[in-house]
Each structure stands twice: as C-alpha cells, then as structure tokens.
Amino acid sequence: xxxKNVILLGVLALMSIFSLNFLIQAFAETTxxxxxxxxxxxxxxxxxxxxxxxxxxAVVNGIVIYVIxxxxxxHKRNRIVEPPAEGTGA
Amino acid sequence: xxxxxxxxRPLWEIIFSTHHTDxxxxxxxxxxxxxxxxxxxxxxxxxxxxxxxxxxxxxxATFHRFFTVHGTTMLFLWAIPFAAGIGNYLIxxxxxxxxMAWPKLNAVAFWMLPVGAGMVWLGFADLGWTAYPPYSIIRxxxxxxxxxxxxxxxxxxxxxxxxxxxxxxxLRCKHPDLPIMKMSLFAWSILAISFMQLVAIPxxxxxxxxTYTDRLGISGFFNPALGGDPIAYQHLFWFTFHPEVYIFLxxxxxxxxxxxPKFSRKPIYSYQSGVIAFMLLSTIGFAxxxxxxxxxxxxxxxxxxxxxxxxxxxxxxxxxxxxxxxxMWGGRxxxxxPMLFGIGAILLFFASGAGGVVNTALPLxxxxxxxYWVVGxxxxxxxxxxSLTFTGFLYYMFPLITGRMYNEKLAKIHFVAAFTGIIVxxxxxxxxxxxxxxxxxxxxxxxxxxxxxNQIASTGAWVVGASYLLMIYNLxxxxxKGVFANMRDPFNIGEIYYDYRRREPIH
Numbered sequence: 001x002x003x004k005n006v007i008l009l010g011v012l013a014l015m016s017i018f019s020l021n022f023l024i025q026a027f028a029e030t031t032x033x034x035x036x037x038x039x040x041x042x043x044x045x046x047x048x049x050x051x052x053x054x055x056x057x058a059v060v061n062g063i064v065i066y067v068i069x070x071x072x073x074x075h076k077r078n079r080i081v082e083p084p085a086e087g088t089g090a
Numbered sequence: 091x092x093x094x095x096x097x098x099r100p101l102w103e104i105i106f107s108t109h110h111t112d113x114x115x116x117x118x119x120x121x122x123x124x125x126x127x128x129x130x131x132x133x134x135x136x137x138x139x140x141x142x143x144x145x146x147x148x149x150x151a152t153f154h155r156f157f158t159v160h161g162t163t164m165l166f167l168w169a170i171p172f173a174a175g176i177g178n179y180l181i182x183x184x185x186x187x188x189x190m191a192w193p194k195l196n197a198v199a200f201w202m203l204p205v206g207a208g209m210v211w212l213g214f215a216d217l218g219w220t221a222y223p224p225y226s227i228i229r230x231x232x233x234x235x236x237x238x239x240x241x242x243x244x245x246x247x248x249x250x251x252x253x254x255x256x257x258x259x260x261l262r263c264k265h266p267d268l269p270i271m272k273m274s275l276f277a278w279s280i281l282a283i284s285f286m287q288l289v290a291i292p293x294x295x296x297x298x299x300x301t302y303t304d305r306l307g308i309s310g311f312f313n314p315a316l317g318g319d320p321i322a323y324q325h326l327f328w329f330t331f332h333p334e335v336y337i338f339l340x341x342x343x344x345x346x347x348x349x350x351p352k353f354s355r356k357p358i359y360s361y362q363s364g365v366i367a368f369m370l371l372s373t374i375g376f377a378x379x380x381x382x383x384x385x386x387x388x389x390x391x392x393x394x395x396x397x398x399x400x401x402x403x404x405x406x407x408x409x410x411x412x413x414x415x416x417x418m419w420g421g422r423x424x425x426x427x428p429m430l431f432g433i434g435a436i437l438l439f440f441a442s443g444a445g446g447v448v449n450t451a452l453p454l455x456x457x458x459x460x461x462y463w464v465v466g467x468x469x470x471x472x473x474x475x476x477s478l479t480f481t482g483f484l485y486y487m488f489p490l491i492t493g494r495m496y497n498e499k500l501a502k503i504h505f506v507a508a509f510t511g512i513i514v515x516x517x518x519x520x521x522x523x524x525x526x527x528x529x530x531x532x533x534x535x536x537x538x539x540x541x542x543x544n545q546i547a548s549t550g551a552w553v554v555g556a557s558y559l560l561m562i563y564n565l566x567x568x569x570x571k572g573v574f575a576n577m578r579d580p581f582n583i584g585e586i587y588y589d590y591r592r593r594e595p596i597h
Binding site for chain 1: 419422424433441487
C-alpha cells in the first residue's frame with residue numbers, strides 16, 4: 001500500500017473513532033441534568049453536520065452552476081464562429 | 091410509435107400489441123395518468139393542512155386513506171411503471187435486438203398493472219403505504235386492506251415478470267457485436283434494478299401473505315397478542331423497500347447518463363466509474379434497510395452497522411455526480427427542456443442526499459424521526475431527483491414516441507415552476523420537521539410558525555401541480571398538432587438520436 005493511502009486510512013480511522021466516542025456519549029445513560037446536556041450534544045452535532053452539509057453542498061452545487069454557466073452554448077467562448085469564406089479578401 | 095404519425099393505427103392495435111414500443115407507450119401513459127391522480131391526492135392533503143382544523147377532508151380516517159393511496163400510487167403506479175416503460179422502449183434499441191426477449195410475457199406484465207391499480211384505488215385503504223402492524227393486522231378495515239394487500243401482490247408479480255424479461259433481453263439477446271462494457275449506462279441501470287427487484291420483492295411478497303393470514307386470525311406472525319413481533323414485519327418490509335429507493339433512483343441516473351452527454355455534446359467522462367457506481371449502489375442498497383427503524387430499540391451495535399451501511403452509499407452516489415459534472419465540463423451545453431430538468435435533478439440530488447445523511451446519524455435520527463423532516467427528505471429525492479429526471483426524459487423521448495416536437499417554451503415554464511415549487515414545498519417541510527410537526531396527522535396545533543410553513547408548503551405544492559397540468563396540455567396538444575420533428579437530430583445538437591425506423595421492417 002502506498003504511504004499516502006496509509007495516511008488517508010489512518011485519518012479515516014481516527015475520524016471514525018472520534019465520532020463513535022461522541023455517539024456513545026450522546027447515548028449514555030444519564031441523570032436528568034445529563035439528559036439536558038445530551039440534548040445539547042445532539043443539537044450541537046446537528047448544527048455541525050448541517051454546517052458541513054451546507055459547505056459541501058454549496059461547493060458541489062456551485063461547481064454545477066459554474067459549469068452550466070461557463071459551458072453553455074451561448075457563452076461567448078462557446079459560440080461557433082464561421083470561418084471567412086475563401087476569396088473574399090477578409 | 092413514430093409510424094403512428096405517418097400511418098395511424100386503430101387504438102386496439104396498440105392496446106393488444108406485444109411490440110416493445112407499444113408496451114412501452116402503454117406503460118408511459120399509464121404511469122403519467124397515475125402521476126396526475128396521485129398528485130391530485132397530494133394537493134388535497136396540502137389543502138387540508140393549509141390551516142389547522144378540518145378543511146376539505148371530512149375526518150382523520152379519510153385523511154389516512156388519502157395519504158396511503160397517494161404514497162402507493164406515486165411509488166408503484168408512477169415511478170416503477172415509468173422506468174419500465176422507458177426501459178421497454180429503449181432497451182431493445184440499445185442492445186440491438188428486435189424486441190424484448192418474451193414479448194407476450196411483457197404484455198402480461200403490463201396488463202397486471204391496471205388490475206393491481208384498480209384494487210388499490212377501489213379499496214382506498216388507510217394502512218399507510220408501509221402497512222405496519224399491529225394496525226394493519228388488527229384494526230384496519232376490510233375489504234380495503236385486503237384489496238391493498240392483493241393489489242400490491244399483483245403489482246409485485248408484474249415487476250418480477252418485467253425484471254426477468256429485462257435481464258434476459260440484456261444479457262442473452264444483446265447483439266454479439268456489442269460488448270457489455272460498451273452497452274449504454276441506461277441499460278446498465280435497468281439491469282441493476284432488475285436484479286435488485288428479483289432479490290428484494292419476494293421478501294415483501296412473503297410479508298404480505300403473513301399480514302393477510304394474521305388478519306384472518308390463522309397466524310400471529312406480527313400480532314403481539316399471539317406471541318408475534320410487529321418489528322419483524324418492519325425488517326421484512328424495509329429489506330424490500332430500502333433497495334426499492336434505489337430501484338426508483340437508478341433508472342433516473344441512467345436517464346441522466348443518456349441526456350447529459352448528448353446535450354453537452356461530449357462523451358461520458360468515465361463510463362467505467364458509472365458502471366462501478368451502479369454495481370455499488372445496487373449492492374449497498376441491501377445493507378442499510380434498518381436505518382428506517384433506528385428508533386425501534388435495536389442495540390447500539392446494530393444501529394451503528396446500519397448507519398455505516400447507509401453512509402456507504404454516499405461515495406457511490408458522489409461518483410455519479412462527479413461523472414456528470416466532468417462530462418459537462420468543457421462541453422457545449424444546450425439548454426433544451428430535458429437538460430434543464432436533468433440539471434435541476436442533479437442540484438436537488440445533493441440537497442436530498444445531505445438530508446439523508448442527517449437522518450442516518452444516530453442521535454439526529456431521534457430528532458427527525460416521524461417528523462415532517464422525513465417527509466421533506468424522501469419527497470425531495472422522489473420528486474426533486476427521480477420525478478424531475480423522469481419528466482425531462484419524457485420530453486426527451488417525445489419526438490421518438492410521436493414524431494413531433496413538444497412546445498419548448500411551455501416545457502421551460504413547466505421546469506421553472508416545478509423546480510421552484512419543489513424547493514418551496516419540501517425544503518419548508520424539512521423546517522417544519524425541525525419545528526416538531528409530526529407526519530401523518532390530520533390536524534395540528536395552531537402555532538404561528540406551523541401555520542405559516544404549512545401555507546408556504548401548500549402553495550408550493552399547488553405550483554407544482556399546475557406546472558404538471560401545463561405539461562399534460564403541452565404533450566397532448568403537441569402529439570396532435572406539434573411540428574414534425576427532425577428525427578435524425580430532433581434537438582439540433584449534432585448527435586445521433588435513437589434508431590427511430592426500427593418498426594418499419596416489422597410492419
């Protein structure tokens with residue numbers, strides 16, 4: 001396995017472990033006060049995930065919108081310019 | 091069908107035909123008809139929820155009947171038959187065979203649909219489209235429930251017969267000069283969903299029989315009073331119907347692979363990654379069924395397994411999206427109506443997928459479970475991605491089917507209204523869910539936020555409904571009075587259209 005793949009797998013594994021730990025905390029049996037904290041954790045996680053989703057969504061959908069704007073047939077760089085007819089002196 | 095314009099045939103000749111284009115046409119007409127009927131029920135539901143209290147639907151039981159038949163119709167009488175119709179039309183053309191492998195079986199599979207549909211609509215059951223026990227086995231009134239159960243049995247059998255026909259046509263009747271790795275990606279999508287249906291549907295067929303015998307009182311599979319387990323039904327149900335989500339989606343993905351390269355005037359960026367992504371999604375679809383049931387009390391380990399199984403679909407879906415973007419990159423895109431619908435579907439595909447990732451994260455699922463968030467999420471995928479793609483492909487196929495062109499301006503108005511309306515309805519429903527509004531309720535607490543968001547959602551739904559009425563007008567009028575299409579290149583994109591002359595040697 002190439003070194004960059006090892007690093008990538010390592011990062012993914014660490015991310016998984018951290019997120020599992022977070023989930024276990026969120027699900028842990030707890031006191032009434034802890035229940036409130038757990039609710040805060042869950043909403044915090046929701047907020048973080050939605051921020052991540054909006055950022056990724058904005059990037060992906062932004063690229064789609066850029067691509068359809070830049071490569072539309074009516075874009076000035078995409079117009080087919082007829083070559084001048086021979087013998088016109090143009 | 092293009093010959094119908096040149097040489098009109100009596101209606102009965104099309105109805106009793108076994109030719110794949112005729113069967114395909116019947117499937118398409120059938121599915122679009124039920125799209126409008128199911129849509130009418132949705133508009134009634136939205137009218138009821140426009141304000142708190144009783145509005146136009148007389149009582150909660152009738153409201154339950156409305157959303158049961160709406161869901162059943164949209165999934166089994168619109169999405170699946172439309173994909174089957176396009177498959178019937180195109181698969182023999184794309185694999186270069188004279189017809190489907192078994193034309194008579196093909197006709198039988200189609201003609202089972204009106205029977206099943208009639209049973210579902212005549213019964214007008216109130217089970218919910220999931221028919222969860224114990225309500226479905228103890229309290230749900232008959233014979234509506236029985237009609238629903240046997241209607242679904244017939245629709246399932248029709249899908250099985252259709253799937254067998256597609257698999258055999260693609261794998262056994264494909265032209266010997268056409269390698270499987272050169273076959274159209276739309277054909278790959280139909281092959282993938284056909285295998286999925288063959289694996290998934292028998293489980294639900296068994297669950298339906300068990301539900302029926304439980305209703306008769308001769309068994310107690312799902313009846314807690316007789317030692318049964320209602321959760322077992324949910325496992326059987328979702329083992330079929332989570333893959334079914336991909337069965338709705340993948341034909342749409344295949345259609346996008348037909349349209350995007352043609353309207354971008356570029357070959358597909360990575361054919362192989364498209365094939366691999368189809369294979370991955372059709373496999374992973376079976377690894378995530380219990381994410382619909384994270385709130386039923388499974389162990390933490392089970393829930394984690396299904397959460398990870400669900401998230402595994404993300405990379406495969408992303409492969410398709412990046413393939414489409416890379417195909418469009420550097421192209422010369424023509425914004426005909428089919429391409430607009432396709433791009434709209436891609437934009438909403440990401441939005442609906444992101445909502446799904448939130449649903450599958452265990453703690454978050456408890457916030458969103460059984461709320462309007464879930465309604466918004468699955469409608470965004472089914473209307474925003476699947477139905478928009480199907481609609482675009484209907485416009486794309488219109489010249490092949492009728493030999494005429496639809497009205498491009500009306501089609502573009504349809505796109506703008508449908509796209510905007512879909513965002514307004516289903517994004518608002520996500521927010522409604524976060525504000526705590528439960529799904530499937532006839533009435534709701536008159537909170538100012540809930541009333542306002544319900545009114546926004548209802549307005550968006552009516553805009554979508556009106557846009558589809560415009561489509562029906564456009565297609566009906568254009569099929570009779572539209573200008574004749576240039577059948578070699580009806581969209582004037584410099585690409586070869588389908589082999590529209592294939593019927594000529596047969597008749």
